[in-house]
Amino acid sequence: MSTPALVLENQPVCNICYKKPQDAVSLPCQHQFCRACIKNHIVNSVEAQKFQGFGCPACQEFVSKPIMAGSRPKEQWAEYLPTVTLSDNKPDLLSSEKDELKCAACKEAGLDNAATLWCQQCNDSYCPDCSASHRNFPATRSHVQVPIAYISPRDKSEEDLATCSQHKDSRVEFYCAACDLLICPSCAFVNHRRCEKVSTIKGATDVAKGDLSTKIKRVRKKSSECQAMLVDSNSRIRELQISRQRTEDNIKGFTDQLMDTISANRDNMLSNISYSFNTEETRLKQTETKLREHIVELEGCEQGMENLLNTNSETKLLANLSKTQRKYNASLEKEIRPEELVPFQMEFEPNTSLLDVLDSSQLGEAVLERETREKQETARRDEKTENNSDEPRDLMKHIKSKAKEKKTTKQKVKFKKSKRSKRRGSEGNPVLPVPITPPPQEPRVDKIKVLQKHKTVSTDVLGDSLKSSASSIIVLFVNGVMTTVVADHNNYSLKSFYVNMGLDRQSKMSMDSKPCHVAKLAAHTVVVTMTRLKRIAVVKVSPGLSLIDRIRTSKYYNCITALAEDRLAVGTTLESSVSIDIIDLEGEILHSICSDPDDQLLFSEPKFMILSPSGNLLVSDRDIPYISCFTQAGKLVFKTGPKQTSDLEGTSGLFCSEDDQIYISDKTNNRILLMQDNGETITTFLTAEQGVEQPQGLFIDDLDQVYICQANSKISIFKEVEIIAPK
Structure with missing residues (x-):
């Protein structure tokens, strides 16, 4: 019968550094080592590359390279050795009455005996009597048993004791990324031997955490871009309002110098312009609302990935990884183009013939043009330069010169003629235009800049x-x-x-x-x-x-x-x-x-x-x-x-x-x-x-x-x- 003293003597120790194994792995001869120690041993082993294997540092038994290592170099063989879970906690520090475990064998027999030992291969707890029987069976004679006090609450939790779906008595130690399954060593060596993306749970968890960290950075970058677009949207709305005011002022300045007979035409024109600006402003505000909703969605996706990244359970992380991936893809698929935030620009281009024949033409045109940001910046700078000029400018001369320039209109809003423009003479005959004599041309003068x-x-x-x-x-x-x-x-x-x-x-x-x-x-x-x-x-x-x-x-x-x-x-x-x-x-x-x-x-x-x-x-x-x-x-x-x-x-x-x-x-x-x-x-x-x-x-x-x-x-x-x- 095994005693606690015997169990303490059999507590696993790395046969290379003679310390408690860190990230322990087990060889077929049941000797356990730190993963880093056995990796250095394999790398320095002379026969490793020649015979595709190495000798156990404790008993010198030849160990073939892990099947899952495939054609990978010997520096990576240690990553595919079976993992043995050991506690990092000291005896009697974590055990308490509320954490007391019952003997698994006695529980099946209907008894209620407290467990004192823990089998690391079976992941079950046993009382002293059942532990002795457990050690007498040939199949379990080599199993390592340690006192319950040496097992941390994390090792005793059911969450990290996940068993293989195919072999209920085997604990999962590997993760197949190709099949998205947690598998035991038997499945890894048999059912999934042809899968190329099989790794230990720890290795897969590290890769998943790194991938999640990268995606969080991308989401944060996307969120920052949306925040910048939101700020830009507010600026564009203000620019639109300024553009509206400027256009209305130009129209009013032009119509103030015309006769009262075209006042109805002016009101009609202002109404259409107001409608166009209101429609554009509504569109920009709707785009702003979409931006806010998209930012909230991105922040929620970021929070979900951070929660998953910070979880202590590796199995929970991998189980929810696919769901989080779908949310991540859905969040990034939505895209609001910066062009949607660029409002149209409206300029007033009057028909200068109204100054001569007021009743034969419409008042003018309002040019709607959706320009790029660079063109808008240039236009604002040009306007600022003109406003700061010390030379007085005559409004009518400015309007005439602008009307003669080459038009770059992309979309024009036509306004209906006023009924007053169809006014006829006192005898029912239409008013004939008065012929205009062009002014004499000045002699051409060559200029240089x-x-x-x-x-x-x-x-x-x-x-x-x-x-x-x-x-x-x-x-x-x-x-x-x-x-x-x-x-x-x-x-x-x-x-x-x-x-x-x-x-x-x-x-x-x-x-x-x-x-x-x-x-x-x-x-x-x-x-x-x-x-x-x-x-x-x-x-x-x-x-x-x-x-x-x-x-x-x-x-x-x-x-x-x-x-x-x-x-x-x-x-x-x-x-x-x-x-x-x-x-x-x-x-x-x-x-x-x-x-x-x-x-x-x-x-x-x-x-x-x-x-x-x-x-x-x-x-x-x-x-x-x-x-x-x-x-x-x-x-x-x-x-x-x-x-x-x-x-x-x-x-x-x-x-x-x-x-x-x-x-x-x-x-x-x-x-x-x-x-x-x-x-x-x-x-x-x-x-x-x-x-x-x-x-x-x-x-x-x-x-x-x-x-x-x-x-x-x-x-x-x-x-x-x-x-x-x-x-």
């Missing part, structure tokens, strides 16, 4: 202790306002300048250290590097300035440019090894660029860096007047040499336009240079005669206005104007 200094902005603001020094500049279009952002090195601050309600305004934000360079990260967000600080500031422009975050980095950085909304390219400074690092918004270095794969020198000490439209990096050095262009992987595209930059002592600013034209500030010679054809051709773009004085940072906005930071604390803005060509 040139850049002229349009405006000068001072970067000195109230509270500055020193004369400002702006060496880096960026221009953003924020909430309908053109906003200029500069980094003031001398006053440890970031500044923005804009026009609001016809008045020049500015905003100033103090920095932790001297700001070096500023770059655009998103539509309303910029990033700023700082001297002698391993930080990058993320600032919101609205058009006032407010700090959003500080990115902590492992190096000191100087020049910066944004590759995407989640990746930055930064150049090192004050470091032993010079490099350009690609980092994320957490400050982690994704990869570094030090030299070209062909061992060509790309840069010596980066001073300015920008991103070209093709995605390449353009870098100018601090002391060497060369410009390098290379890919984000570090492959050289081109590099200027002494032939192109013979009279260039150094660059003080760098900018690349959408058509790959590179502009260089030459502070020493008071000029702006233009580089074309991959650095082969360099010409003069602006000179001191045109108003350039010690240029530093420069920027060109979408209206082709050139902004130049100068050493005299001024920003010179150059604009293209038409002048009479010299004869």
Whole structure:
């Protein structure tokens, strides 16, 4: 008869590390080992590869490689050895009266005896007498029995004691992904021997958890995109309302100069326009409601997968995996296209012949056009520029000129003519149109477009202790306002300048250290590097300035440019090894660029860096007047040499336009240079005669206005104007 002392002596111990097995596995000779220990033994075994097996470290009995391992290398054999469940808890710490187990054999005989021992192979509890009988049977003589105190409540729970559906007396140890079944070793070696996707429960659980984690990230990303679309929807509705007001004002301004005889026609036109806008606004609000419902559905799917991911039961996780997969697929199949959030644009195009013959034509047309976001942004910028112009505009002349332009109408809403337009003469005869004599044409004058200094902005603001020094500049279009952002090195601050309600305004934000360079990260967000600080500031422009975050980095950085909304390219400074690092918004270095794969020198000490439209990096050095262009992987595209930059002592600013034209500030010679054809051709773009004085940072906005930071604390803005060509 077995005694508790004998059972304690027979408690399984790994015969390699002589400790309680961790993630225990069993060999056919019934010796048990840690999975990691037996894996190292198999890898170091000389006969493993030759004889497709290995010797037991305890008894040296030859063990063939697991059948389920197939043709996999010996490093993976340990994953397919049978698992033995052992408790990690100490004796007598987890047992209590409410957790007391009864003897399984006595329970079948109708007795109620407390169990003291646990059979790890049968997963049943026995009293001392039944345990002795259990050990005397030849079939169960080799079974390992341990005290109940050594078994954790998790091992005793019925949830993790799942048995095979084909062999009721066998516990499941494997999972067949092809058949989506939990199976015992017998099923794995016989019924599912041809299935390729058979693994241990632990291995399958790890794969499932990893897959769920990936899907949760995708759902979160999708939810974030929908949230952004929802915010964009609110902005679009406001834009639609502004567009409505603007269109109505144009119509009213036109009709106020017409005779009272067309008032009925005007009312009819306004009614149709109101209906069109109301219909479009209703459609956008319905799309917004769909977005909210989709977000709630995605959040529910995310919560369900998180609950399944955090469950302690591996069998429960695998049992509910298919159901969760269906919910996940259903959530991602629903898609709301961003185009559904873009409203139509309506412009009023009057029939100017009404000014001469009021009764023979309809009032006009309202043009409905659903444009892309880029066209809408350009239209808003053009309108802002026109509104800020100092020249007065005559409404009627503007309407006439707009009517003569080439129409790009995609859809037109026709309005019915007023009954008054069919008015006849006093004798019943129709009113005949009066012939119009065209005005004499003026002689043709040839004109050319040139850049002229349009405006000068001072970067000195109230509270500055020193004369400002702006060496880096960026221009953003924020909430309908053109906003200029500069980094003031001398006053440890970031500044923005804009026009609001016809008045020049500015905003100033103090920095932790001297700001070096500023770059655009998103539509309303910029990033700023700082001297002698391993930080990058993320600032919101609205058009006032407010700090959003500080990115902590492992190096000191100087020049910066944004590759995407989640990746930055930064150049090192004050470091032993010079490099350009690609980092994320957490400050982690994704990869570094030090030299070209062909061992060509790309840069010596980066001073300015920008991103070209093709995605390449353009870098100018601090002391060497060369410009390098290379890919984000570090492959050289081109590099200027002494032939192109013979009279260039150094660059003080760098900018690349959408058509790959590179502009260089030459502070020493008071000029702006233009580089074309991959650095082969360099010409003069602006000179001191045109108003350039010690240029530093420069920027060109979408209206082709050139902004130049100068050493005299001024920003010179150059604009293209038409002048009479010299004869």
